[in-house]
Structures are given as structure tokens and as C-alpha cells.
Amino acid sequence: xxxxxxxxxxxxxxxxxxxxxxxxxxxxxxxxxxxxxxxxxxxxxxxxxxxxxxxxxxxxxxxxxxxxxxxxxxxxxxxxxxxxxxxxxxxxxxxxxxxxxxxxxxxxxxxxxxxxxxxxxxxxxxxxxxxxxxxxxxxxxxxxxxxxxxxxxxxxxxxxxxxxxxxxxxxxxxxxxxxxxxxxxxxxxxxxxxxxxxx
Amino acid sequence: xxxxxxxxxxxxxxxxxxxxxxxxxxxxxxxxxxxxxxxxxxxxxxxxxxxxxxxxxxxxxxxxxxxxxxxxxxxxxxxxxxxxxxxxxxxxxxxxxxxxxxxxxxxxxxxxxxxxxxxxxxxxxxxxxxxxxxxxxxxxxxxxxxxxxxxxxxxxxxxxxxxxxxxxxxxxxxxxxxxxxxxxx
Numbered sequence: 001x002x003x004x005x006x007x008x009x010x011x012x013x014x015x016x017x018x019x020x021x022x023x024x025x026x027x028x029x030x031x032x033x034x035x036x037x038x039x040x041x042x043x044x045x046x047x048x049x050x051x052x053x054x055x056x057x058x059x060x061x062x063x064x065x066x067x068x069x070x071x072x073x074x075x076x077x078x079x080x081x082x083x084x085x086x087x088x089x090x091x092x093x094x095x096x097x098x099x100x101x102x103x104x105x106x107x108x109x110x111x112x113x114x115x116x117x118x119x120x121x122x123x124x125x126x127x128x129x130x131x132x133x134x135x136x137x138x139x140x141x142x143x144x145x146x147x148x149x150x151x152x153x154x155x156x157x158x159x160x161x162x163x164x165x166x167x168x169x170x171x172x173x174x175x176x177x178x179x180x181x182x183x184x185x186x187x188x189x190x191x192x193x194x195x196x197x198x199x
Numbered sequence: 200x201x202x203x204x205x206x207x208x209x210x211x212x213x214x215x216x217x218x219x220x221x222x223x224x225x226x227x228x229x230x231x232x233x234x235x236x237x238x239x240x241x242x243x244x245x246x247x248x249x250x251x252x253x254x255x256x257x258x259x260x261x262x263x264x265x266x267x268x269x270x271x272x273x274x275x276x277x278x279x280x281x282x283x284x285x286x287x288x289x290x291x292x293x294x295x296x297x298x299x300x301x302x303x304x305x306x307x308x309x310x311x312x313x314x315x316x317x318x319x320x321x322x323x324x325x326x327x328x329x330x331x332x333x334x335x336x337x338x339x340x341x342x343x344x345x346x347x348x349x350x351x352x353x354x355x356x357x358x359x360x361x362x363x364x365x366x367x368x369x370x371x372x373x374x375x376x377x378x379x380x381x382x383x384x
Contacts, residue, residue, distance in 0.1 A: 079289050079340060097290060099340040099358055106286060108383045110335040110353040110369075114284050117265045118244070121219050126246040128267060128286070150341050150358040168341075168359035170373060182359055182375035 007031055020045040020059075023071075027052040036060040036127065048073065048090070056096060062103070062129060070141060078145075081105065084134035089141030095165070099150040103134035140175065141197065159197055160190060212236075214252075217243030217264065224249035224270075235259045242266070242283065258295075263334070271338075274298075278329035285332055288340035288358065295346045296327040333368070355383045 001007060001022050005015040007030065014031030016022060019042055026047045033053055037044065039061045047053070048071040056077030061067055065082035069075065070090035077096035080086055083103040088094065105128040106113045116130040123129065135154030139145070143157050146165030157163065157173040164180030164187075173179050176196070178188040207222045213236040216222065220241055230253035233239065238254055241247065242264035250268045254260060255276040263283035271287040273279060276296040287293075299309050305323040312320040328347030332338075336350050339358030350356065351368030361375040371381040 081340075097341070099289065101340070101358065104337075104339075106337065108355065110284075110384060113286075113335065113337070114265070117267055117284050117286070120246055120265075120267050121221070121244045126221060126248065126267075148341055148359075150339070152358060166359070166375075168357070168373065168375075170357075182361070183373055 001028065017044065019043055020047070022047045023049045023051065025050045026069075029054045029057075033057045034059050036125065038063055038127075038129075039065050041066050045069070051075075060127075062105075062134075065102075065134075082134075082137075085136040086139075087136070088139045089143060089159070091142045092139055093144045094139075095145060095147040095149070097148045098145050100137055100139075101151070102137045102153050104132060104153070106130050107132050160192060162190070211238070213238040215240045217241060217245070219243055220245040220247070222247040222250070224251075226251050228252055230254075232256050233258050255296075275330075276325070277327040280329065281332045282334035282336070282352070284335045285338070286336075287338045288342065290340055291338050291342040291344075293330055293332075293344040295330045297325055297346065300325055353383060 012032035037059045040063045046068045051069045051073045053075045062083040068087045073092045075094045078098040081101040138156040140159040142160040145163040148166040150168045158175030160176040161173045162178040167184040168182040169184045176190040233254040241262045245266045249270040251272045258275040260279040262281045266285045268287040272292045274294040312322045331349040333352040335353040338356040341359045343361045350366045353369040354366045355371040357373040360377040
């Protein structure tokens with residue numbers, strides 16, 4: 001990131017918002033990733049040492065939302081829909097078109113949803129922003145999530161776990177477990193490395 | 200990449216759009232080939248952010264009022280009806296066609312007809328059935344809706360779900376193939 005918060009070689013003429021903390025060794029491909037970033041927290045996004053985000057990654061973060069990206073984490077192109085907290089641990093690998101959502105942004109109740117959809121056209125940018133319950137997502141260190149997968153609100157994915165491509169994760173994933181399918185099911189256990197934080 | 204949400208793109212002449220409806224994205228009409236008139240009718244106060252309107256030559260689509268779609272892909276060769284207050288999440292796909300025939304021999308004929316040297320050749324019959332999405336339906340990101348499906352009013356289609364059969368009103372469905380896992384009000 002340059003001193004004026006622009007990015008070198010960026011196709012989009014934007015800047016990294018002031019309340020996004022980016023380690024000087026991290027890499028962000030484009031400021032367009034923050035087009036839907038609306039967090040009002042002092043640190044709405046924290047990007048760790050040597051972490052990287054590539055084209056297609058969107059920090060769709062509401063006013064109370066906070067996203068943290070650990071050291072050496074790599075996000076290839078995820079849609080991060082966050083109104084509470086989404087934390088991605090060190091060394092995590094997140095593939096393209098992955099959806100991480102801690103909120104549905106609209107009420108389950110159809111009548112209340114209509115009220116919200118009538119407000120959308122009045123907002124700039126046009127976004128859904130109803131006050132509905134958001135439940136944090138925690139992705140521990142060393143997790144690998146395959147392309148097109150979805151992680152639903154409230155899910156915790158344990159250390160070293162693997163989520164297969166196109167899986168939909170609706171329940172917690174224990175550490176060092178491979179899950180796949182829609183809805184995702186455990187299909188294999190992995191040997192924890194000697195330096196694992198959780199056995 | 201899609202252009203930011205700010206102003207509507209230029210519309211083909213056979214597209215009708217209601218007041219205060221916003222259509223954005225460079226790819227909105229990139230694969231729009233419908234020759235019907237009107238081919239696409241969108242109501243008022245809709246937000247169509249980065250939606251692909253991939254309408255085949257003989258197809259038509261109708262979308263109600265107060266709909267909110269983000270980067271949805273609408274693949275239509277026949278007929279698509281979407282009601283009012285429908286939400287379609289990022290990267291969801293709706294298709295009313297099988298795209299190609301099932302039978303191997305017919306697929307070879309179709310591959311030739313679709314090839315650069317297939318100009319003027321007619322394609323074999325391809326199964327198509329209208330898709331109907333009733334009022335107040337919520338469709339999550341990365342979901343897929345296939346041909347012939349009717350999604351009942353107020354149904355909740357979870358992120359990543361693949362829908363091959365009708366969904367009753369106000370049911371919540373999840374999975375591939377999608378199963379009913381609950382209900383919404």
C-alpha cells in the first residue's frame with residue numbers, strides 16, 4: 001500500500017479505507033475489494049503479515065462488522081459478507097468464489113423483508129442492511145477452503161481442517177477434519193502436525 | 200470485474216424497466232440475444248447489480264418490483280417469471296434449459312451445430328421448461344435453480360443449494376439436491 005492508501009498497479013481508482021489496517025508485508029491486489037466496505041469500527045479489517053487478497057475478494061462489511069486475516073493467510077477471491085465478526089487464521093487458504101457470510105442481511109420474516117427491500121433503492125451504494133442477527137464465523141489457522149464453497153452464519157472451522165470445493169458448511173467443523181458435500185459432512189481425519197495448537 | 204453500483208447501463212430496445220430500477224455491470228447484456236418484444240420486463244425500484252441477462256433468441260423474462268439481485272446469472276431459453284420482493288444472492292444461477300441434449304448422438308450433432316463451422320445448421324431439440332419464482336423468495340449466494348422449477352412464495356433457498364424440484368411456499372431448503380430443513384414465516 002502506498003502512503004496515500006492507493007495500491008500500485010490497481011485497475012480500480014480507489015483507496016484503502018482509513019480503518020483498514022494492512023501490514024506492510026501484506027499484498028492487496030485491488031482497492032475494489034473495499035467497494036462495499038462500510039465498517040465504522042476503528043479497525044474494520046486487519047490484514048496480517050505477508051497475507052494476501054486477490055482479484056474478486058470483496059470485503060462486504062457492514063457498520064459493526066470486523067474481519068481479521070491472519071499472517072500468511074491467502075484469500076484468492078472470497079465474498080466476505082460480515083456484520084459481526086469473521087476471523088481467518090494464520091496460513092489459511094481460501095479459494096475463489098467462496099462465500100463467508102455471518103448474516104443474511106434481510107429478515108426471515110417476509111413482511112419485515114419487504115420493508116427492508118423498500119429501503120434498498122434509497123441507499124448509496126444500494127445494499128441490504130437490516131438489523132438482523134449476525135453470528136460470527138471463526139476459521140482457525142491452517143484451514144483450507146476449496147472453490148465455490150459457502151460457510152453459513154455461526155460456523156467455526158477448526159485448525160487444519162479442509163473444506164472440499166463447492167461444499168456448504170452449515171455446522172461446525174472439528175480440527176484436522178476433511179469435510180465435503182452439500183451440506184458438508186466429515187469424510188476423513190488428518191494427522192495433526194507436531195506443532196498443532198489443538199490436539 | 201463489474202463496474203461499481205452507480206448508474207444503469209444502456210438497455211437493448213426490447214427491454215422495459217420501471218422507475219428507479221438500477222442495472223449495472225459491463226456483462227449485463229453481453230449474452231442477451233432475445234428477439235422477442237418485449238424480451239425482458241423489470242418492475243420498479245429493483246437493484247440488478249452485476250446481473251447477467253443471458254436470454255436466448257426466443258426467450259422472455261419478467262421480474263417484479265423491489266427485487267434485489269447481486270451478480271446473479273440468469274440463463275433463459277424459454278421463460279422466466281420472478282415475482283416481487285425477490286432477493287437473489289451473489290453468483291447464484293437460474294437456468295430454464297438443459298443447454299444440450301442428453302443423448303450422445305444428438306450431442307455430437309449439437310456440438311457441430313454450435314461450432315464455428317455450424318453456421319445455419321439447426322440444433323437438436325433441447326429440453327426447456329419455464330422457471331417460476333414467486334413473491335418474497337430469498338435465494339442465497341452460489342445457489343442453482345434448474346429448469347421447470349416453481350419456488351413457492353416466501354421460500355428460503357440457502358446459500359449453495361441446488362434446486363431440481365418445486366419448493367413449497369415458506370420452506371427453508373439446503374443441500375445438493377436440496378432438502379427441506381425448516382420453515383420461515
